[in-house]
Amino acid sequence: MTTTENKIDTSRSLYIRYMDSTTDHYLAEGYNNPYQWARFEDVPFTPLKKPLSESRLALITTAAQFQPDKGDQGPGAAYNNDAKFNYVYDLPSNVVPDLRISHIGYDRKNAQIEDQKVYLPLENLYHFQEQGRFAELGPRLYGAPTLRSQRVTSDRNAPQILKMCQEDEIDVALLVAV
Amino acid sequence: MSLIARYLEENGIPTVIVGCGRDIVEQVGVPRFVFSDFPLGNPCGKPRDNETQLGILDLAFTTLEKSFAPRTTVQSPYRWSTDESWRERYLKS
Numbered sequence: 296m297t298t299t300e301n302k303i304d305t306s307r308s309l310y311i312r313y314m315d316s317t318t319d320h321y322l323a324e325g326y327n328n329p330y331q332w333a334r335f336e337d338v339p340f341t342p343l344k345k346p347l348s349e350s351r352l353a354l355i356t357t358a359a360q361f362q363p364d365k366g367d368q369g370p371g372a373a374y375n376n377d378a379k380f381n382y383v384y385d386l387p388s389n390v391v392p393d394l395r396i397s398h399i400g401y402d403r404k405n406a407q408i409e410d411q412k413v414y415l416p417l418e419n420l421y422h423f424q425e426q427g428r429f430a431e432l433g434p435r436l437y438g439a440p441t442l443r444s445q446r447v448t449s450d451r452n453a454p455q456i457l458k459m460c461q462e463d464e465i466d467v468a469l470l471v472a473v
Numbered sequence: 474m475s476l477i478a479r480y481l482e483e484n485g486i487p488t489v490i491v492g493c494g495r496d497i498v499e500q501v502g503v504p505r506f507v508f509s510d511f512p513l514g515n516p517c518g519k520p521r522d523n524e525t526q527l528g529i530l531d532l533a534f535t536t537l538e539k540s541f542a543p544r545t546t547v548q549s550p551y552r553w554s555t556d557e558s559w560r561e562r563y564l565k566s
Contacts, residue, residue, distance in 0.1 A: 413515040
C-alpha cells in the first residue's frame with residue numbers, strides 16, 4: 296500500500312536544474328571547461344504597442360533545416376553535431392518546413408518529438424491567426440543557431456534577426472527554445 | 474535564445490520565450506517566459522495533443538498581453554505525466 300495521496304506534491308518546485316546537471320555531466324566526462332551561461336542583472340522590457348489582435352507576429356526557432364547528407368536527424372536520433380547550423384536562416388512562414396532538433400541536447404530518453412508541432416508550432420499558429428488571436432504571421436520565420444559563443448549570438452545573429460523583423464514590420468516575437 | 478529575446482526587446486520588439494529550461498532562461502534574464510515543465514524537446518506541448526499544444530501557445534499570447542515588468546515567468550499548468558520519473562533520468566544512462 297502506498298501513501299502517495301498523502302504526500303505533498305513538490306514536483307512544481309522541483310524543476311530540473313539543467314545548468315547543474317550539464318556541468319556535472321561534462322566534468323564527469325573529463326571536460327574541465329564547462330559552459331558558462333550568461334547572467335544579467337538588468338532585463339529590458341518593451342510593452343505591446345497595440346493589441347495583440349492587431350499585431351504581426353514572428354516565430355523564431357532554434358530548430359535546424361533538415362539536411363539529408365548530414366546523418367540521422369530523425370526523432371530519437373543521437374546528438375548530431377553535424378546537423379548544427381551556424382548562421383541565421385529565414386523561410387517562408389506560409390509553408391510548414393521540415394525542421395529537426397537532432398543538433399540540440401534535448402531529453403532523448405523521455406521526449407517524443409514525432410510530432411513536429413511540439414517544437415515548431417506553425418500549424419497551431421495558423422489556427423490562432425484564423426481565430427484572430429493575433430493579426431497575422433510575418434512573411435518569414437527565422438532560425439537562430441545555438442552557438443557556444445555568446446558574443447557571436449549577441450553581436451552578429453541577434454542584429455540580423457532584428458533587421459529581418461524590422462523589414463517584415465514585426466510587432467511581437469514568439470521564440471521557441473528547444 | 475534568451476540573448477536574442479533581450480536584443481529584440483532592447484530594440485523595441487516585445488518578446489515571449491516558450492521553453493523547458495527554466496533555470497537557464499531565468500539566469501540569463503528575459504522579459505517574458507512561459508515555462509513548459511516537460512522533458513527538453515517538447516516546449517510547445519505533448520505530441521498529437523491539441524489541448525496542451527494550443528493551451529501553451531494561448532498562454533504565451535496571454536503572457537505577451539498581460540506582463541507589465543521584465544523577468545515575468547508563467548508556468549504552464551500541464552504535467553508531462555502523473556509519473557514524475559522523467560525528471561530523474563536526464564543525462565543518466
